Amino acid sequence: MxxxxxxxxxxxxxxxxxxxxxxxxxxxxxxxxxxxxxxxxxxxxxxxxxxxxxxxxxxxxxxxxxxxxxxxxxxxxxxxxxxxxxxxxxxVGSVDPWVVPFVVQLVGEYVLEIVCVIRDELLDLAAPDTLGHLTYGRFLADNPAYFARIERRVVSYWNCYHRRAYVSFRGYPGCTALDVLRSAAADHAGHPFPNFAPRARSGVDGYC
Structure with missing residues (x-):
């Protein structure tokens, strides 16, 4: 153990x-x-x-x-x-590299209060060239398949549990967290990172 x-x-x-x-x-x-x-x-x-x-x-x-x-x-x-x-x-405010995966994993879980804590803290780490932005960016760029899985889980939990409170995915705190993380990953990698969030569709409510 x-x-x-x-x-x-x-x-x-x-x-x-x-x-x-x-x-x-x-x-x-x-x-x-x-x-x-x-x-x-x-x-x-x-x-x-x-x-x-x-x-x-x-x-x-x-x-x-x-x-x-x-x-x-x-x-x-x-x-x-x-x-x-x-x-x-x-x-959650730490920029030590070994803390980052513990935080990112919780973005892809279902407890809304936890996702809101992370969303609020990540906004403070979002500025390019800050240590937090660089640390999260490196971790996500080194683990693209893992990040893609987290993105899909965020969408899934929104759709299953939180869609009544957040009709649009764009308003869901997990979406905001993903945007910040994706930006950090793209800045580190030097190219846009795939976006697995739902796309807007004509005549369909609730999507980006």
Whole structure:
């Protein structure tokens, strides 16, 4: 189990990852459905969901700042959406490369409050040539198939769960987040990135 979760981070963070895993309570279930992405030329495997209770406050206080960041990243994969959001809010403003896939993955999930948190933070990282813009751009340019899958999931969850509140996909917070991410990817790659959002169709409401 610990080896599997350590694989969520680049190798230079192995010692910090082991320190974090040592304070996490034993899981009630095994972590599920990891997804593989490239982070700064290293392939990592991030869990789809984890089932660990959160460690106590005194234990968390014993961690270094870098270890605490890794802890928050892992708990953004928790099975409880409220736990995911609470830990996301601690790291969503980070521009460290290993944090980025944890944030991007949540854009493609169904909890609207989480998508809104990311949308709001990404707007602050959207300016070209800022470190955040460059970091997200590199990650997405290095993982184009993964980003395409995230885009399709955003559209799917909008269509299934949020279309009543957001009749047009253009008004959906996930669409705004995708626009910012796609811009960063295109700037890094030096060419336009494919757009998998729904296209406007004559006589059909609800599309871009």
């Amino acid at each position: 610990n080896d599997a979760l350590s694989a969520a981070f680049p190798s230079e963070l192995a010692d910090d990852a082991r320190a974090v895993l040592a304070v996490m309570p034993a899981p009630s279930h095994l972590s599920t459905f990891p997804f593989s992405v490239v982070v700064q030329d290293q392939r990592v495997a991030i869990p789809g969901r984890i089932y660990h209770d959160e460690p106590s406050a005194d234990v968390v206080a014993s961690l270094s700042s870098s270890q605490l960041q890794l802890l928050h990243c892992l708990y953004t994969r928790h099975c409880d959406g409220r736990v995911r959001q609470r830990h996301l809010e601690k790291v």
